Amino acid sequence: xxxxxxxxxxxxxxxxxxxxxxxxxxxxxxxxxxxxxxxxxxxxxxxxxxxxxxxxxxxxxxxxxxxxxxxxxxxxxxxxxxxxxxxxxxxxxxxxxxxxxxxxxxxxxxxxxxxxxxxxxxxxxxxxxxxxxxxxxxxxxxxxxxxxxxxxxxxxxxxxxx
Numbered sequence: 001x002x003x004x005x006x007x008x009x010x011x012x013x014x015x016x017x018x019x020x021x022x023x024x025x026x027x028x029x030x031x032x033x034x035x036x037x038x039x040x041x042x043x044x045x046x047x048x049x050x051x052x053x054x055x056x057x058x059x060x061x062x063x064x065x066x067x068x069x070x071x072x073x074x075x076x077x078x079x080x081x082x083x084x085x086x087x088x089x090x091x092x093x094x095x096x097x098x099x100x101x102x103x104x105x106x107x108x109x110x111x112x113x114x115x116x117x118x119x120x121x122x123x124x125x126x127x128x129x130x131x132x133x134x135x136x137x138x139x140x141x142x143x144x145x146x147x148x149x150x151x152x153x154x155x156x157x158x159x160x161x162x
Contacts, residue, residue, distance in 0.1 A: 001037055004030060008042065009049040016053030019106065023050060024137055031138035032145020039142060043135040050134075051127050054098075054109045058122050061113030090117055091125045098129025105130075 008030050015021035023046060031042045065073060090112070097108040105126070112122050 001034065004034055005037065005041060005045045008045045009052075012046045012049030013053045014049075016050045016106075017057070023134075027134050027137040028141035028145055031141030035142050039135055039138040042138040042141075043131055046134040046138075047127055047130045050130050051123065054105060054126055054130075055119075055123055057106065057109040058113035058117075058119070061110040062116065062119070063113075065114055065116075090115075091121055094122055095125040095129040098126045099132050100129075101133075 008026060011021065011026050012023045015023040015026065027042060027046045030046075031037075031039065034042070093103075094108060094112055094117070097103055097105045109122075109126070
């Protein structure tokens with residue numbers, strides 16, 4: 001059980017950087033394969049994996065603007081000024097992106113870092129959004145996935161053997 005949860009943390013971390021690795025499919029599959037683990041542990045493990053890479057992207061984007069040429073840095077500062085008065089709106093966008101994937105959380109993580117969103121705010125709202133997303137997916141994986149696994153368990157031997 002711990003091996004699978006650890007693997008889920010690593011795999012969802014990889015999916016945070018390489019979109020070709022589908023975190024949602026990993027969560028649904030893990031929840032279906034391990035119904036005894038429970039939705040909360042699958043959701044928490046997935047959130048830890050995803051947020052480790054999303055926060056790394058955020059941190060790199062937060063560090064990078066200070067290395068920009070002066071003209072580009074001024075333009076970024078002008079873009080960030082209106083957001084400073086709308087911290088709640090930015091946090092809402094981070095949460096919505098983390099929970100729904102619209103706009104893509106990868107881009108929102110980079111933009112939030114570049115625009116100087118507070119790290120604690122990004123980490124809290126992003127984690128809550130991802131936790132909600134992965135909890136729903138894990139619940140669906142347990143509800144629907146166990147029946148699907150049973151169906152495939154019967155179909156695969158028939159296809160391979162026949």
